[in-house]
Amino acid sequence: MAQAQTHFELFELPVSFDIDLQDLSQRYRDLQSAVHPDKFANASDQERRLSVEKAAAINDAYQTLKSPQHRARYMLELQSVSFDDEKDMALDPAFLMEQIELREALAELSEKDEPLESLNKIMKDIKQRTDKILSEIREQLISGQLDETQKSNVKQLVHKMQFLNKLQQEAEYQEENLLDMI
């Protein structure tokens, strides 16, 4: 029963890529105030268990809706798009080439005179690319129900976004290493 509820339904929001984050976080706080385990410290074991489950479900839904990337992926999943096969998915060669270049730039950081500055540049670059893909995803999802071609397009975009996220993580890891050495 509760399992069938979507994240949008849980937050009583319409299914839409455009979300007012301020409103979302207010809804989140109100929901947590109603179910959080701290409100059930004296309740029966069963009620406490249920409260942990509900609070976890609300946290999960909030994290998904809050992040544009997770939201996009989730909206596709609601339209029965599966991401199991994404590993076989062909991405356009130009995108892959850029990825390789960025990766190489990250790997060569330590040889640079000002590694932190170079790293900042790369991170900015990643951010710009991510923002661009996000706006493309938004344009696609805004139309509601997608046809097969659109689905495949958005899936490609989400997939690209994941590449960029990995890169972002790698960059952050490098930053930590560089700062560690100072």
Next chain:
Amino acid sequence: MALLQISEPGQSTNPHEHRLAAGIDLGTTNSLIASVKSGLAETLADEQGNHTLPSVVRYTEKEIIVGEIAKLAASEDPLNTISSVKRYMGRGLNDINELGGRRPYEFVDTDSAVPRIHTVAGDVSPVEVSAEILKSLKQRAEASLGGSLTGVVITVPAYFDDAQRQATKDAGKLAGLNVLRLLNEPTAAAVAYGLDKSAEGIIAVYDLGGGTFDISILRLNKGVFEVMATAGDTALGGDDFDYAVAKWIMDEAGIHDDTSHHQMRRLMRDACAAKETLTTAEVAKINIELDDGSTWSGSLTLDTFNKLISPLIQKTLLPCRRALRDAGVEVSEVQSVVMVGGSTRVPDVRAKVGAFFDQEPLTDINPDTVVAMGAAIQADILAGNKPDDDLLLLDVIPLSLGLETMGGLVEKVISRNTTIPVARAQDFTTFKDGQTAMSIHALQGERELVSDCRSLGRFALHEIPPMVAGAARIRVTFQVDADGLLSVTAREETTGVESGIEVKPSYGLTDTEIETMLRDSIEHAEDDVAARMLREQQVEAERVLEALEAALADDGDLLSQEERKEIDLVADKLRDLSKGNELRAIKDAMAELDKTATEFVARRMDGNIKKALAGHNVNEF
């Protein structure tokens, strides 16, 4: 005239009566207990008027001594006087050796995952030592408040891993406390500070204690304290400053590394005194009594001291940077920096933290008591004394949680700084035909290799229905509760069969070990084990009945007459039984009530959710 009914102090069953609750700051060097009295949180003093209790336990052949008197005996009886035991909580022998420095106790390797310290009173685990500190605080609170405690909140460093948290909770249990919640120390400090100053916006809590360091970034909004990120080091604190100074004295005085336990303890004591002098003075005079009876005198300047501890302070700034990034917050967005923990009295710590956050850190709150006060405020609410309070604490898991996969790699299931409670499911399948068991290795940490992460334990699943290899779909759910503690459940999805799970903690006590310790400690206190267990069960039953009554009063309309009758019947049965002395029967009746009320509880929770959003615009689908 009817006789007046008077209940036992602190055990009143009247829901409107004030329940005694306390917050405990179980620190590396000092511990405190605080409670909310007439609306204000205050730390409780012992009979001599002391508020802080040194976290030192001395074992003698006759008795166990806790606190100041034990601390005074530290250099005279170093092997039986345990201090800084918090550093060993949830740790294995190999970790303790890696902590660095010389450990002045005799650790005993045992069959158990938890090491024991050898004393004249027998071998004791760090959990038992901590329990002694908690018992002493409990006695103090009950004497001061005039009744027994309904429940307590115990604080832990935010960066404590699962094993360290579990060990703390076990210590509470062993001390006979009802642990309502484990609360992260910086969050507790934020609560006390935030409520006191009615602060709103983003704050950073820099908490450098005796043995641990935490940094938390929080967003405060109308009574909601949302932890955005936390980072830290559970083996870094004022103790390390002392050790650095002690090392310096040893070099200057020509004392070798293999000096006696007595000498080492004296050195640490004098190093600590010198550090404290340097919070206000430019130079500290040191006179050391050497083992051969001679004395060494020297002076430590503030400048030299700053150089000695500089790398240690630097080590705290990296986590600060990481926490800001994980929170997605720029330094300029941080409205205030709250300094917590005795070690933030060191002037250079304040200066460097101020420089990092580009603002003067706040030092007008007492860094020693603020954590206990915050814990007391939460304990008061959790005990049910303020049903309408809108305080809400949303905390995070400090370290990522993962599973061992092929090739000694870790696959992350829950990433660090995810808000708790959290649950994630992962599907597994069988490798062989007819396979009925499998083992899952859970780890905590950020690195990719199993060997670089911290092993939490192995979960052995059994009772998997036998099927062809690869046909079973076993959904394993990892849940981290509001205390930051992990639990695992598993279910074969095609048949719906729940798997049995056996937990082998890597660095924790098993349930049997705790049971034995609990029995020993009760017997030691010359209490009747059976009587105490019965009493605890009765209190538990009372609590459940009281909660049910309140729930029925609020939401009774969710039930049909029929359903209500059924619940009332089982509740009455439990009420009758809980007055008797059959432990088993009370337990069974509680389980029956739990089952009967399942549907009611679920409807109530859904009703809560609906009501929570009632104030918002209802968007049409």
